[in-house]
Amino acid sequence: MAGLxxxxxRFEAEATSDIHLRHHKGSALRGAFLHALRTDFCTNxxxxxxxxxxxxxxxxxxxxxxxIDEDGGRxxxxxxxxxxxxxxxxxxxxxxxxxxxxxIVLFSRALSMFPYVVIAAQxxxxxxxxxxxxxxxxxxxxxxxxxxxxxxxxxxxxxxxVKVPDLxxxxxxxxxxARHLECGxxxxxxxxxxTPLRLVTNGQLVHRLSFATLMRRLxxxxxxxxxxxxxxPLALDFANVLACAEQIGVSxxxxxxxxxxxxxxxxxxxxxxxxxxGEIAFQGDxxxxxxxxxxxxxxxVGKYAVMGNGWYEMIENRE
Numbered sequence: 001m002a003g004l005x006x007x008x009x010r011f012e013a014e015a016t017s018d019i020h021l022r023h024h025k026g027s028a029l030r031g032a033f034l035h036a037l038r039t040d041f042c043t044n045x046x047x048x049x050x051x052x053x054x055x056x057x058x059x060x061x062x063x064x065x066x067x068i069d070e071d072g073g074r075x076x077x078x079x080x081x082x083x084x085x086x087x088x089x090x091x092x093x094x095x096x097x098x099x100x101x102x103x104i105v106l107f108s109r110a111l112s113m114f115p116y117v118v119i120a121a122q123x124x125x126x127x128x129x130x131x132x133x134x135x136x137x138x139x140x141x142x143x144x145x146x147x148x149x150x151x152x153x154x155x156x157x158x159x160x161x162v163k164v165p166d167l168x169x170x171x172x173x174x175x176x177x178a179r180h181l182e183c184g185x186x187x188x189x190x191x192x193x194x195t196p197l198r199l200v201t202n203g204q205l206v207h208r209l210s211f212a213t214l215m216r217r218l219x220x221x222x223x224x225x226x227x228x229x230x231x232x233p234l235a236l237d238f239a240n241v242l243a244c245a246e247q248i249g250v251s252x253x254x255x256x257x258x259x260x261x262x263x264x265x266x267x268x269x270x271x272x273x274x275x276x277x278g279e280i281a282f283q284g285d286x287x288x289x290x291x292x293x294x295x296x297x298x299x300x301v302g303k304y305a306v307m308g309n310g311w312y313e314m315i316e317n318r319e
Contacts, residue, residue, distance in 0.1 A: 003226060003230035003231070003232045003234070004107060004108055004170070004222070004225055004226050004229065004230040004295075005107070005108045005111075005168040005169065005170045005230075006105055006106070006107055006108075006168065006169045006170075006298045006299070007105065007106045007107075007110075007111050007114075007143065007165050007167070007168055007169070008085075008103055008105050008143070008144045008145070008146065008167075008169065008298070009103060009104045009105070009106065009114075009117070009141055009142070009143055009144070009154070009165065010101065010102075010103050010141070010142040010143075010144050010151070011101065011102055011103070011104065011121050011138060011141055012099065012101050012138075012139050012140045012141070012142070013099070013100045013101070013102075013121075013125060013136040013137060013138050013139060014097060014098070014099055014100065014136060014137050014139055015094040015095060015096050015097065015098045015099075015100055015134065015135070015136050016096055016125070016135045016136055016137050017096055017134050017135045018093065018094070018095060018096070018132070018134050019093070019094040019100065019129055019130050019134030019135070019136060020092065020093055020130050020131040020132055020134060021091075021092050021093075021094070021129070021130040021131070022092065022130075022131075022260075022262075023090060023092065023260060024086065024195065024196065024260050024262075024273070024307075024308070024309075025086035025087055025102070025130075025308075026084050026085075026086040026195065026304075026307035026308030026309065027262035027273065027304075027307050028129055028130045029084045029086050029102055029124075029129070029307075029308075030084045030306060030307045030308075032124040032127060032128075032129045033084065033104075033120055033121070033124060034065055035124075035127060036119075036120040036121075036123035036124045036127060037060065037061050037064060037065060037116065037120045038061055038065070039123070039127070040119065040120065040123055041059070041060050041061050041116060042059075042061045043055060043059070050062045050065070060113050060116040063081065063110070063113060064080070064081065064082060064110070064113055064116070064117075065080075078224070078228045079221075079224045079225055079228055079305075079306075080306045081106060081107045081108070081109070081110035081113075081228070081229055082104055082105060082106050082107065082110055082117070082306065083103075083104070083105040083299070083300055083305060083306055083308065084102065084103070084104060084306065084307055084308050085102060085103035085104070085105065085308050085311060086102050086195075086307075086308045087100070087101060087102060088194045088195060088311075094134065094136075100136050103144070104117060104121070105298065107225055107229045107299075108229040108230055108231075109229055109231075110229065111164075111165065111168075114162070114164060114165065115162065118141060118154075118155060118162055121138055121141070122138045124136075125137055125138055137157070138155075138157065139156075139157050140153060140155060140156050140157065141153070141154050141155035141162070142154065143165035143166070143167040144167065145167040145168075145169060146169075147169060150167065151167070152165065152166065152167055169298060187283060187284065187285065187286060188251065188281065188282075188283050188286075188316075189281065189282050189283075189286050189290075189293075189314060189315075189316065190279055190280070190281045190282075190314070190315040190316070191214075191279065191280055191281075191282070191293075191312050191313070191314055191315070192278070192279045192312060192313050192314075192315060193255065193275075193276055193277050193278060193279075193280075193310075193311070193312045194277075194311045194312060194313060195275075195277070195300075195308050195309050195310065195311040196258050196260060196273065196274050196275030196276065196277055196304075196309050196310075197209070197255075197275045197276040197277070197301065197302050197309065197310045197312070198273065198274065198275035198276075198302050198303040198304060198309055198310070199213060199214075199217050199275070199301075199302045199303070200303065201213060206276070207257055207276070208253070209250075209253070209255060209276060209280055210250065211245055211248035211249070211250065211282045211284075212242060212245040212246045212248070214301070215241070215242060215245040215289060215292070216242055216245070217301050217302055218292060218293070218296045218301045219234075219236070219238055219241070219242070219292070221296070221299055221300070221301050221302075221305065222234055222292065222295060222296070222299060225299060241288070241289075244285070244288065244289075245289065247284055247285070248282050248283070248284035248285070248286065248289075249282065249283050249284055250280060250281065250282060250283070251281040251282065251283040252280070252281050253280045253281075254278045254279045254280065255276040255277065255278040255279065255280050256276070256277060256278050257274065257275070257276060258274050258275065258276075258277045259272070259274040260272070260273050260274040260275075261273060261274070262307070273303070273304050273307070273309065275302065275303075275309060275310070279315075293314060294314065296312070297311075297312060297313055297314060300312075
């Protein structure tokens with residue numbers, strides 16, 4: 001991920017009342033996060049849009065929520081500079097004293113918003129989360145660098161100050177992992193989707209995944225993140241790389257469609273957010289794609305990535 005950096009923050013909390021969540025917890029966590037940001041930091045809540053606000057160029061809510069990018073090619077549709085990574089187990093009820101752990105990933109210059117993110121996470125627990133607004137208390141925040149397996153505590157409950165994280169994940173770490181993978185995974189690689197992968201091609205939801213479709217959507221995701229937050233374009237011969245991706249086959253496919261929905265407060269109705277979960281194995285000359293696939297384990301891919309969708313891991317397929 002040359003030019004694009006990611007900062008993974010692990011928030012360790014403890015339920016202080018019953019918390020009821022749905023199977024996919026990312027939607028509830030993201031909704032609580034946005035509510036906390038808007039409540040504490042929006043100076044003009046009566047405005048219908050951040051575009052009309054006179055201070056939107058310096059507002060953390062605008063940067064994290066509305067993503068107005070007047071210099072970018074996507075304008076207000078720029079990708080969010082963060083991802084919520086929810087717990088991926090099937091648990092839906094947290095009793096008082098139970099741990100609740102989730103990640104927030106910040107991309108490149110979004111790290112400057114770190115103090116606002118921590119305050120918002122603390123306020124999420126005070127405002128409540130999920131059905132019935134169950135509450136939690138934030139205990140610790142850790143910066144995590146999974147490639148090297150190191151972590152750094154940046155906040156402990158009772159601390160007056162937070163430490164700015166200093167464990168970025170960039171191209172060096174990602175490409176190093178890819179080089180190690182090449183030894184055993186350059187011809188046979190398994191991908192496990194931990195959260196639903198929701199892709200649309202030609203107006204249709206993708207229920208049978210091909211390698212080329214996955215890479216096309218992943219490159220789209222990386223390109224817009226690079227453009228918005230890395231300060232430089234992603235230099236890659238996309239046509240040639242995607243042509244090569246067409247040559248990669250599927251050796252087996254154990255993915256299944258998981259139907260899920262989320263409730264949109266803004267639209268006042270449930271919205272579908274289901275997708276493919278499970279494992280799929282690809283076979284062919286995978287070496288050129290490994291760095292980008294490794295980067296995608298951090299950026300996620302597909303619709304609703306900001307809520308945690310499209311989160312996957314790579315496994316050497318020895319079958």
